[in-house]
Amino acid sequence: MQLLKLTIEELHCSSCVATIEQLFKDLENQKVLKVTSIIANKSVKINFDESKISKSEILDMLDQAGLEYNEL
Numbered sequence: 001m002q003l004l005k006l007t008i009e010e011l012h013c014s015s016c017v018a019t020i021e022q023l024f025k026d027l028e029n030q031k032v033l034k035v036t037s038i039i040a041n042k043s044v045k046i047n048f049d050e051s052k053i054s055k056s057e058i059l060d061m062l063d064q065a066g067l068e069y070n071e072l
Contacts, residue, residue: 001047001048001049001050002047002048002049002050002055003045003046003047004045004046004048004055004058004071005043005044005045005071005072006043006044006045006046006062006069006070006071006072007041007042007043007044007069007070007072008020008042008043008044008062008067008068008069009042009068010067010068011037011039011042011043011044012039013039014039016037016039017037017039019065020035020037020044020067021035021037023061023062023065024046024058024061027053030052031048031049031052031053032046032047032048032049032053032058034046034047035047043072044069046058
């Protein structure tokens with residue numbers, strides 16, 4: 001199990017959180033076990049099974065959605 005921690009500057013409100021969670025909704029229960037978004041510090045934590053999805057695949061999904069992020 002891996003934990004990916006990111007900051008996403010565009011994370012301003014519950015709608016932003018929903019957008020990020022929607023990206024991974026279809027992967028939950030398959031590859032991404034949990035996505036936690038915290039608006040106050042603009043952070044996102046993604047727990048994933050590295051045998052089913054790679055960190056680079058997750059980051060590619062964020063790139064394709066046009067979200068700018070920084071790894072913590």
